[in-house]
Amino acid sequence: MYIINIPYFILGLIIGSFINVIIYRVPKNISIIKPRSFCPLCQNKIPLYRNIPIISFCLQKGKCINCKNKISLSYPIIELVIGIIWLIASIYLNTLNEILYFSIISTILIAISIIDYKYFIIPIQLSITALIFITISLCLTQDFLSHIDGLIIGTGYLSAIFLITWALTKRQGLGLGDIQLVLILGYWLGDLRIFLVIFLSALLALIFWCILSLIKGYDNKRALPFGTFLSITAILVYPIKLNTFI
């Protein structure tokens, strides 16, 4: 790591702070621009100088300066995770294009994974934003073919599982949001890596379900945030270099 990587970390923290706004507001249909940041507990506006990622949280000892209520630890953790993603990308990837591409898509995926975990929805606005960034990057690198392939194969595979589950159990095992997400991930990752992501996500979901069943008792109607597992494994699988089918 060099001094040149530090600005990427700081940029990641600032973007992470904005992602916190998106995670809080998009599922509630509140505009992400206006009003300015406010305390979710007392609605008091937060001035810019008290809205510095991580530092403000530490200085205020994790409490709102106005109502003294505790601020969720998830805010600084999300900022830190996104800061670290931007930092790692800047260390291991070679060109500015590659760094921005990986960091931006991973940041959107972190937002999707947390929103799906909390609310069981995958906002279409975030999916479309990812779709636009991937298309721009693929136009620049002229690497369309294997990625369109990934989009079709991944979506087709998951749609088949969706239909079979529904036909056999009359239950909707997967959400339409999951299929929409796989479409984007297949587009981002290409054909072989999307298979790996779907397999690892299913495995992760199964482990998670077993742990939950041990803690909270067996419940066959328990829903799992599959989009969360898909997003996290996609970020981890992306750096793996795999040859594509075509």
Ligand SMILES: [Zn+2]
């Ligand atoms: Zn407050």
